[in-house]
Each structure stands twice: as structure tokens, then as C-alpha cells.
Amino acid sequence: MSNDLIIKNLAAEYVEHFDFDFGDAGVQLSLLDDAPADLKDMIVDLCGRISPENLVKVYESLNAIAECENIYVCEIDEKVCELTLFCKIARRIEKIATS
Numbered sequence: 001m002s003n004d005l006i007i008k009n010l011a012a013e014y015v016e017h018f019d020f021d022f023g024d025a026g027v028q029l030s031l032l033d034d035a036p037a038d039l040k041d042m043i044v045d046l047c048g049r050i051s052p053e054n055l056v057k058v059y060e061s062l063n064a065i066a067e068c069e070n071i072y073v074c075e076i077d078e079k080v081c082e083l084t085l086f087c088k089i090a091r092r093i094e095k096i097a098t099s
């Protein structure tokens with residue numbers, strides 16, 4: 001299996017640990033309690049803390065990585081997640097997936 005596929009599969013696996021709550025105040029994204037420690041550590045290390053705003057950025061990045069044809073030329077919505085953070089997330093996912 002190529003490294004790209006391993007990385008994409010890990011990103012897709014991590015996406016499954018997010019949950020959408022459709023409440024009266026709108027949609028809220030949360031991280032499930034069973035999320036892998038590597039995912040939680042990545043969010044805290046790169047974003048400072050686990051918050052709804054940071055979860056949206058990480059979720060957007062992981063989805064982009066999981067769905068793209070080439071992980072090094074993903075399309076990312078910079079209104080949701082700035083490019084610098086996306087690159088850090090992509091590098092961390094690559095490191096976790098290939099170690």
C-alpha cells in the first residue's frame with residue numbers, strides 16, 4: 001500500500017471520531033470520547049486546545065486529505081482552515097501514518 005493511501009485512510013479513520021450535534025443553537029461539532037490519543041494530541045499540539053472552532057478546522061483538513069487524489073495538492077477552504085494549519089495537520093497525519 002502506498003504512503004498516500006495509508007495517510008488518506010488514517011485521515012478518513014480520524015474523521016469518524018467527530019460528531020455533529022444539530023441543536024437549537026445550530027450545528028456543533030464535537031470529538032467523540034473514543035477518539036485516538038494521537039488525534040487528541042495533534043489537536044492540542046497544533047491548535048492549543050480542543051474547542052468547537054478548532055475541531056471544525058481539523059475536521060475540514062482531515063476530510064480534504066481523505067478525499068483528495070494527491071495529498072500534497074489538496075483543495076482546502078481557507079475560510080475554514082488557514083493553509084499554514086492545514087499543512088501542519090497534513091504533515092502530522094503523514095508522520096503518524098508512516099511511523
